[in-house]
Amino acid sequence: MTTWLILFIPLISAVLITFVTRRQKDLSSYISIGAVVFCFILSIDPILNLLKHPHMEPIQQSFSWINIPGLHVEMGTLLDPLSILMLFVVTFVGSLIHIYSRGYMHGDPGFSRFFACLSLFIFSMFGIVLSNNFIQIFIFWELVGLSSYLLIGYYFEKPSASDASKKAFLVNRIGDFGFILGIFVLFQATGTFNFIEINHILEKGGIPDSTLYLAALLIFCGAVGKSAQFPLHVWLPDAMEGPTPVSALIHAATMVAAGVYLLARTALLYHLSPDAMEVVAYIGGFTALLAAVIAVAQNDIKRVVAYSTLSSLGYMVMAMGVGGMTAGMFYLTTHAFFKALLFLAAGSVIHAFHTQNIWEMGSAFKKVKTTGATFILGSLAMAGVFPFSGFWSKDEILTATFTSHHYFLFAIGILVAFISAFFMTRLVFVTFFGNERYHGHPHESPPVMTVPLIILAVFAVLSGFAGLPWFEPNFGTYIAGPSHGGHGEHGFNFFVAGLSTVVVLAGIALGYIIYCRELTKDPLEGNVLYKLAHNKFYFDEFYDNFIVAKIYNGIATICNFAEVNIIIHLFVNGFAYLTRESGKILRLTTTGKLQHYTLIMVAGVVALFLLFGAL
Amino acid sequence: MEKLFFLIFAVIAIVSAIGVVSLRNPVHSAISLMVCFLQVAALFILLRSPFLAAVQVFIYVGAVVVLFLFAVMVLDLGKERFGGYLHHQRPIALVVVIGFVFVMGFTILHGSLDAPLGNYTEEALVKNTEIMGKLLFTKYVFPFEVVSFLLLIALIGAIVLAMKEKR
Amino acid sequence: MIPLSHYLLLSLALFSIGVAGVLLRRSIIIVLMSLELIFNSINLSLVAFAHFLQSMTGRVFVVFTITVAAAEVAVGLAILVAVYRRRKTVYVEELNEMKH
Numbered sequence: 114m115t116t117w118l119i120l121f122i123p124l125i126s127a128v129l130i131t132f133v134t135r136r137q138k139d140l141s142s143y144i145s146i147g148a149v150v151f152c153f154i155l156s157i158d159p160i161l162n163l164l165k166h167p168h169m170e171p172i173q174q175s176f177s178w179i180n181i182p183g184l185h186v187e188m189g190t191l192l193d194p195l196s197i198l199m200l201f202v203v204t205f206v207g208s209l210i211h212i213y214s215r216g217y218m219h220g221d222p223g224f225s226r227f228f229a230c231l232s233l234f235i236f237s238m239f240g241i242v243l244s245n246n247f248i249q250i251f252i253f254w255e256l257v258g259l260s261s262y263l264l265i266g267y268y269f270e271k272p273s274a275s276d277a278s279k280k281a282f283l284v285n286r287i288g289d290f291g292f293i294l295g296i297f298v299l300f301q302a303t304g305t306f307n308f309i310e311i312n313h314i315l316e317k318g319g320i321p322d323s324t325l326y327l328a329a330l331l332i333f334c335g336a337v338g339k340s341a342q343f344p345l346h347v348w349l350p351d352a353m354e355g356p357t358p359v360s361a362l363i364h365a366a367t368m369v370a371a372g373v374y375l376l377a378r379t380a381l382l383y384h385l386s387p388d389a390m391e392v393v394a395y396i397g398g399f400t401a402l403l404a405a406v407i408a409v410a411q412n413d414i415k416r417v418v419a420y421s422t423l424s425s426l427g428y429m430v431m432a433m434g435v436g437g438m439t440a441g442m443f444y445l446t447t448h449a450f451f452k453a454l455l456f457l458a459a460g461s462v463i464h465a466f467h468t469q470n471i472w473e474m475g476s477a478f479k480k481v482k483t484t485g486a487t488f489i490l491g492s493l494a495m496a497g498v499f500p501f502s503g504f505w506s507k508d509e510i511l512t513a514t515f516t517s518h519h520y521f522l523f524a525i526g527i528l529v530a531f532i533s534a535f536f537m538t539r540l541v542f543v544t545f546f547g548n549e550r551y552h553g554h555p556h557e558s559p560p561v562m563t564v565p566l567i568i569l570a571v572f573a574v575l576s577g578f579a580g581l582p583w584f585e586p587n588f589g590t591y592i593a594g595p596s597h598g599g600h601g602e603h604g605f606n607f608f609v610a611g612l613s614t615v616v617v618l619a620g621i622a623l624g625y626i627i628y629c630r631e632l633t634k635d636p637l638e639g640n641v642l643y644k645l646a647h648n649k650f651y652f653d654e655f656y657d658n659f660i661v662a663k664i665y666n667g668i669a670t671i672c673n674f675a676e677v678n679i680i681i682h683l684f685v686n687g688f689a690y691l692t693r694e695s696g697k698i699l700r701l702t703t704t705g706k707l708q709h710y711t712l713i714m715v716a717g718v719v720a721l722f723l724l725f726g727a728l
Numbered sequence: 729m730e731k732l733f734f735l736i737f738a739v740i741a742i743v744s745a746i747g748v749v750s751l752r753n754p755v756h757s758a759i760s761l762m763v764c765f766l767q768v769a770a771l772f773i774l775l776r777s778p779f780l781a782a783v784q785v786f787i788y789v790g791a792v793v794v795l796f797l798f799a800v801m802v803l804d805l806g807k808e809r810f811g812g813y814l815h816h817q818r819p820i821a822l823v824v825v826i827g828f829v830f831v832m833g834f835t836i837l838h839g840s841l842d843a844p845l846g847n848y849t850e851e852a853l854v855k856n857t858e859i860m861g862k863l864l865f866t867k868y869v870f871p872f873e874v875v876s877f878l879l880l881i882a883l884i885g886a887i888v889l890a891m892k893e894k895r
Numbered sequence: 896m897i898p899l900s901h902y903l904l905l906s907l908a909l910f911s912i913g914v915a916g917v918l919l920r921r922s923i924i925i926v927l928m929s930l931e932l933i934f935n936s937i938n939l940s941l942v943a944f945a946h947f948l949q950s951m952t953g954r955v956f957v958v959f960t961i962t963v964a965a966a967e968v969a970v971g972l973a974i975l976v977a978v979y980r981r982r983k984t985v986y987v988e989e990l991n992e993m994k995h
Contacts, residue, residue: 706988708926712817712918716824722831734897738905745909745932749916754924761928764909768935771905774897775946780957784938787961792931792968799924799972803979816988821918829911836903860954868955875962882966889973892980 115159116174116190119152119200120239127232130225138224145228146211149235153204159197169194171309173245186306191245198442199242199374202449206366207235209565213457214358216561217464227267227356234260234363241371246306247296250375254292254335257371258285261363265355277351284348288338295331298324299382312381322386329382329389332375333396340372340426343400347652349423353415357460360415365422365456366449373426373445376433383433394434398525401427403650405532409539410647413469414459417540421495422452424529428510431522437513443580443588444510447502451494451573454566458488461562462544465555471543473552478545480555483563485545487570492541494573496534497617502577504614509580511613512606527616534617538624548631734774741767754800762793779857902943909936923978923985927971934964 126148130141163169175189211231218227237260240253258281266278300306302324303314314320336342341349352364363369376383376393383390401424408420425448432441461484466474478485494501497508507530514523557563580588645651702713740763747760765788772781864872909932916929938957945953979985 707990708817708821708918708987712821712824715828715914715918719824719827719831722835731897734901738901741905742908742912745912748928748932749912749920749925754922757925757928761931764932765935768909768939771902771939772942775902775942777942777946777954777957780938780942780954780961783958783961787965788931788935791965795968795972796924796928799975802976803924803985818919821915825911825915825918828914829907832907832911833904836900836907859951860958863951863955864958871959875959879962879966882969886969886973889970890976 114174115155116192116243119155119204120190120236120243122148122152122155123232123236123239127229127236130229130232135225135229141225141228142211142215145232146208146215148232149204149211150208152235152239153208156197156200156204159192160201163194163197173309175245175307186248187246188249189245190243191308192243195374195377195442196242198446199370200239202370202446203235203238203242203367206449206453206569207238207362209569210358210362210366210453210457213361213460213562213565214356216559217358217460218356223267227264230260230263230267231359231362234264234368238367238371242374245308247299247308247311248306250378251289251293251296254289254339254371257339257363257368258282258289261285261352261368264359264363265352267355267359271354274354277348277354281348281352284345285338288334288336288345291331291334292336292338295328295334298328298331302328308378315381315385325382325386326389329379329386330392332379332382333389333393336372336375336430337396338372339375340369340430341400341423342372342396342427342430343403344652346400346404346423347656350416350419353413353419357415357456357463360419361453361456361460364419365452369422369426370429370445370449373429373433373441376430377438377442380433380438384436390434390436392434394431394519394522397427397430397432397434398522399427400424401431401529402525402532403427405529405536406642407650409532409536410643412472414462414471414474414540414544415456415469417471417536418452418455418459421455421533421536424533425452425495428507428526428529431526432510432513435514435517435519435522437510437517439588440506440509440513444506446579446588447494447506447573447576450569450576451491451501451503454487454491454569454573455495457562457566457569458484458491461558461566462488464558464562466551467553468551471540473550474544475547475550476545477551477555481557483557484566487563487566488545489541490570491573492537494577496537496621497530497613498534498621499610499614500577501574502572505577505580508610508613511609515606515609527612530613531616531620534620535624538621539628542624542628546629730774734771737767737770737774740764741771755797758793758796758800761796762789765789765793777856779860782857899943899947903940906936906940906943909933909939921986921988923975923987923990926987927968927975930971931964931968934960 126144130144134140134144171191171193173189173191175187177185178188179186211228214227214231218224221227234257237253237256241250241257244250244253262278262282265281266275268274269278296306299311302320303311305311305314315325338345349364349369353360355364383393404420404423404427408417408424411417411420425444429441429444429448432438432444462474462477462481463469465481465484466477468474490501494503497503511523511526511530514526648654744760744763744767748757748764751757751760765784769781769784769789772778772784913929913932913936916932917926920926920929938960941953941957941960945951945957975985978990982990984990
C-alpha cells in the first residue's frame with residue numbers, strides 16, 4: 114500500500130498543480146515539495162526494515178493489467194534492496210533539489226509549470242524504481258524521457274533549449290527502440306515480463322546463449338540511451354540548457370542513473386552472458402575516458418560538471434560490465450549526492466554571477482563562501498580524495514576491475530581518475546580563486562538554496578563510509594542480496610587504493626600548477642588535443658553532417674516521396690475522386706420523382722421476400 | 729350461403745378497385761372507390777363485426793369519398809390527357825406488382841398464416857358494439873385519446889394548409 | 896365456412912391493385928385514392944385475423960386505423976389543394992423538387 118502511495122502522490126501533485134493551483138505560484142511549489150518530502154518520509158519505513166533484515170525477500174504487489182492467452186502484463190511494485198536504495202536516493206536528493214528550486218526559480222514566470230514537471234518526473238522515476246516488470250519499466254522509462262524533455266525545454270522560447278530537448282528525446286528514442294526489442298526477445302525466450310520470474314527461469318537455464326547475448330545487448334541499448342553512453346552520449350551536455358536544479362536532479366543524480374539501475378536489475382542476465390558484459394564494460398570505460406578528456410577543455414561551469422557526469426556514468430557502466438554490481442550501485446549512490454551537490458552549487462554560482470562561463474568568474478570564493486565551500490567539498494568527493502565518499506566508491510569499482518583481471522580497463526579507470534582530479538581542480542581554481550574577472554556585485558544565495566547544499570555536502574563527504582570494506586554489514590551486504598547475480602564485494606586492495614590516491618593527488622597537483630595563478634584564458638589553448646576536446650571530438654558535427662545529412666535526409670526524401678505519391682495522390686485524392694465519381698453515378702437514382710422511389714421500395718419488399726421469405 | 733355472399737362481395741370489390749385505378753375521370757374513380765368501400769363494409773359483417781362495418785360506411789363512404797369528390801370539384805381536374813394518364817414506368821411497375829402478388833400469394837397459400845377458427849360466444853356476436861365501446865373507453869382509453877388528439881391536429885392542419893394565402 | 900386464406904387473398908388483391916395505382920397513375924388524386932384502397936385491404940386482413948384468432952384487440956385496432964386514415968386523407972387533400980394553387984398541376988412526376 115505504501116509503495117502505491119509513494120508512486121502516486123507525485124502524480125496527484127502534478128495534476129493538482131497543472132489544473133488547480135497554476136496561478137498560485139507559492140502554493141504550487143509547496144504542493145510539489147510537500148509531495149516529494151512526504152514520499153521521502155514514507156520511504157523511511159522500508160529503509161529501516163531493510164537495515165533490520167539485510168537479506169530481505171523481495172516484496173511484490175501487483176495486479177493483472179492485460180491478461181489474454183499468451184500475454185500477461187501486470188502493474189505492480191517491487192520492493193527489494195535495490196529499489197529501496199534507489200527510492201532513498203530519489204526521494205532524498207529529490208526533496209533537497211525541490212527545496213533548492215524554490216529559491217533558484219524564484220520569480221520565474223513558469224514557476225508552477227516547473228514544479229508540475231518536477232512532480233511528473235518524480236512520479237515517473239518512482240515508476241521505474243518500483244516497477245516489477247519490463248513493460249511497466251518501459252512505460253515509465255518513456256515517461257521519464259517525456260518529463261526530461263519538458264524540463265530541458267523549460268525555457269522553450271530559447272531556440273537552443275528547444276533544440277536540446279528535441280535532441281535529448283530523439284537520441285533517447287534510439288536507445289529505447291533497442292530496449293523494447295530486448296524486452297521482446299527476453300519475453301520470447303521466457304514468456305514473462307516479471308523480473309523475479311525471469312530470474313527464476315534464467316537460473317534454471319536452458320535458454321540458448323545467443324538469445325541471452327542478443328537480449329542483453331538490446332536491453333543495454335536502453336541503458337546506453339538513458340545513461341548517455343557512447344555513442345548516444347551527445348544529448349546529455351546539451352541537456353544543460355534546462356534550469357540547473359533539473360540538471361542536478363535529472364541529468365546527474367537520478368534519471369541518467371536509471372540506465373545503471375536497469376543493468377543492476379538485469380544483473381543475472383548479464384552474469385549469464387559474459388560476452389555482453391565485455392561490451393558493456395568497454396563501452397562504459399570508453400565513455401568515461403572520452404567524457405573526462407572533453408571535460409578538461411570546457412569553459413561552461415555546467416558543461417564541465419555535465420561531462421564529469423558522463424564520465425562517472427561511464428564508470429558505473431564499466432563497473433556493471435566487470436561484474437561489480439555492488440560497486441556500481443555504491444558509486445551511483447555517492448555520485449548522486451556529490452554530483453547533485455556540484456550542480457546545485459554551480460547553479461548557486463550562476464545565480465550569483467549571471468553567467469556560466471568560468472573565465473568570467475574567478476576569485477568567487479570571497480563572494481559566495483557557503484556555495485564555494487560546498488562546491489569544493491563536492492569536487493574533492495568527485496575527484497576521489499581520501500576519505501571523501503568518491504574515494505570509497507571509486508575504489509570499489511577499480512578493485513572490481515582489477516580483481517576481475519580487466520587490466521586494460523583498470524588502466525583506463527586510473528587514467529580517468531587522474532583526469533577527473535585534474536579537471537575538477539581546474540574548475541575549482543578557475544572559478545573560485547585566481548584573479549577577479551567578473552562584473553557586477555555577486556552575492557550569496559538565500560538559505561533556501563544553501564541549506565540543501567550543506568546537507569548534500571555532509572552526505573557527499575560521509576556517505577562513503579557506508580561502504581567501508583572492513584565492516585559487516587556494509588553497503589554491499591544489503592545490495593548483493595540473494596536474488597541478484599552480482600559478485601558481491603571485492604574487499605580492499607591496498608595496491609589499488611594507493612595507486613588511485615597517488616594518481617588523484619598527481620592530478621590535483623598538475624591542476625594546481627597550471628591553473629593556480631592569474632589567468633584570463635586557458636593556458637592549454639592552442640594545443641591540438643585541447644581543440645579536439647573543446648569541440649567534443651566533433652561528435653555533434655559528425656552526427657549532423659553524416660547521420661542527419663545523409664541517412665536522415667535520405668529517409669526524409671523517401672518519406673516525402675511516399676507521402677506525396679502514395680498518401681496524397683493515391684489515398685487522399687484517390688478517395689476524393691472515387692467518392693465524386695460514384696456520387697455522380699448514384700445521383701442518377703435520386704430523380705426526385707415520388708413514384709420511382711415507391712417502385713424501388715416495392716421491388717425491395719419483393720426482393721426481401723425472395724431472399725428471406727418462407728418460400 | 730355465406731360463401732356465395734363472400735364471392736359476390738369479393739368480385740365486386742376487386743372490379744371496383746380496378747375501376748379506381750384505371751378510370752380516367754377522377755369522379756368515376758371516386759364513385760368506384762365508394763363501391764369498393766361498401767363491399768369491404770359488407771365483408772366486415774361477414775366477419776361478425778357490425779360496428780366496424782358501420783364505422784367503415786360512416787367514415788369512408790360518408791366522409792372520405794365525399795372529401796375526394798369535393799377536392800376533384802374544387803380543383804376542377806377534369807380528364808387526364810389521353811394516353812398520358814399512366815406513368816411511363818408501367819412495364820417495370822407491372823412486373824414488380826405481379827411479382828409482389830406471386831410472392832405474397834405463395835406465402836398465403838403455402839405459409840403458416842392460417843389460424844384456427846375460434847368459437848365466439850353468443851354475447852360477442854350479438855353485443856359486438858357494446859363490447860367494443862367498453863373496450864375503447866377502458867382498456868384502450870389512452871390510444872383513444874391520442875388518436876382523438878391526432879384528429880384535432882389533422883383538422884387544424886388541413887384548415888391551415890387549405891387556407892387561401894394572405895396577400 | 897370461408898377459410899382465412901380467402902380473406903387474405905382478397906386483401907392481397909386489393910393491396911396489389913392499390914400499389915399498381917400508386918405506381919402507375921400520374922394524377923396525384925388517384926394516387927391518394929389508391930392509398931385508401933391499400934388502407935382498406937389492410938383493415939380487411941386485420942379484421943379477418945381478429946375474427947379467426949377470436950380477438951377483440953384487432954377490431955379495436957381497426958377503429959384506430961380508420962381514424963388515422965381519415966386524418967391522413969384530410970391533410971393529404973389539403974396539401975394537394977395547396978400544391979395545386981401554387982403549381983397548377985396535379986401530376987406527380989412534375990413535382991420533383993426533392994431532386995434538388
